[in-house]
Amino acid sequence: MIVMSLYGGLGNQMYQYAFAKQLSKMTGQPVKFKLEFHTKGKDFPRNLDVDKFNLSLPIQEITKQEFLFFKMKLKAAIKLATLFSIPNKSLKLQEYKLSQPLALDQFKGLKNVSLDGYWQNIDYFSAIRQDLQKDFDLSFSDYDNKEVKRKIAAAGHHSVALHIRRGDYIANANANKLHGICSQDYYVKAVSWLREHYGESLLFFVFSDDPDWVRENIATLSLSEKNAEIIAHNDGQQGFYDMMLMKQCKHHVIANSTFSWWPAWLSDKNGMVIAPNQWFSGENNKKKPNIFPDDWLYI
Numbered sequence: 046m047i048v049m050s051l052y053g054g055l056g057n058q059m060y061q062y063a064f065a066k067q068l069s070k071m072t073g074q075p076v077k078f079k080l081e082f083h084t085k086g087k088d089f090p091r092n093l094d095v096d097k098f099n100l101s102l103p104i105q106e107i108t109k110q111e112f113l114f115f116k117m118k119l120k121a122a123i124k125l126a127t128l129f130s131i132p133n134k135s136l137k138l139q140e141y142k143l144s145q146p147l148a149l150d151q152f153k154g155l156k157n158v159s160l161d162g163y164w165q166n167i168d169y170f171s172a173i174r175q176d177l178q179k180d181f182d183l184s185f186s187d188y189d190n191k192e193v194k195r196k197i198a199a200a201g202h203h204s205v206a207l208h209i210r211r212g213d214y215i216a217n218a219n220a221n222k223l224h225g226i227c228s229q230d231y232y233v234k235a236v237s238w239l240r241e242h243y244g245e246s247l248l249f250f251v252f253s254d255d256p257d258w259v260r261e262n263i264a265t266l267s268l269s270e271k272n273a274e275i276i277a278h279n280d281g282q283q284g285f286y287d288m289m290l291m292k293q294c295k296h297h298v299i300a301n302s303t304f305s306w307w308p309a310w311l312s313d314k315n316g317m318v319i320a321p322n323q324w325f326s327g328e329n330n331k332k333k334p335n336i337f338p339d340d341w342l343y344i
Contacts, residue, residue, distance in 0.1 A: 206252065
């Protein structure tokens with residue numbers, strides 16, 4: 046069995062799910078998830094959201110009793126393998142303790158695996174991208190989202206999803222210190238590049254957790270009411286709808302956020318993705334994750 050700890054925001058939950066699914070496909074082992082939303086990230090609590098998608102691998106929560114038995118079995122198996130020099134078919138991994146990325150080959154033949162981390166590395170799940178495109182999807186039943194989807198479809202090759210993340214990146218001191226926010230200059234350069242290469246007919250669909258700030262600063266982003274529509278009807282509890290709307294767009298200007306990284310990577314529209322060079326703040330940027338395809342443009 047594979048036991049994956051599940052916590053963090055929606056984007057991070059998707060990385061955890063994706064890695065678990067890849068390993069399940071490789072090993073043939075079932076997956077159960079250890080939900081840790083109340084024990085990790087207490088300064089900015091999150092909820093289970095990844096289960097809102099049409100997942101082919103269900104989010105089955107492991108009970109306390111099951112996890113206790115699993116943990117005992119895992120510890121015993123590892124100890125026996127060491128004592129008797131026999132093949133070890135059990136593995137416990139905590140990402141923060143790893144000095145280098147994992148090689149997927151090491152999971153072949155394993156029976157029991159315990160995983161704790163964010164696992165932000167496309168090498169861990171890029172082989173099942175088509176599966177994930179289907180899993181991380183959902184249909185719209187309400188008028189507002191259907192209408193935005195219709196507008197995006199009507200814009201076609203001229204549609205651009207532009208994401209501005211502020212919220213916890215400003216309000217939460219730790220998040221601000223780690224991530225910072227993308228500058229207005231970044232968005233101006235991104236918009237200018239897209240217009241230069243794809244013309245002036247582009248229609249920007251702007252997604253943000255701070256739509257009031259976007260409205261107040263729309264002109265400084267080189268946008269206007271004529272060429273940009275601010276999508277603000279989905280609240281924080283319905284972020285997965287915004288993510289799926291972004292996925293419908295041809296081109297993407299993402300923030301330094303996994304929330305907009307996912308729809309850009311999942312999109313099958315073959316458009317341009319513009320991403321910030323500065324994923325983390327200051328010196329932290331040297332340790333940014335391996336999630337950036339070579340064919341994206343970095344500003």
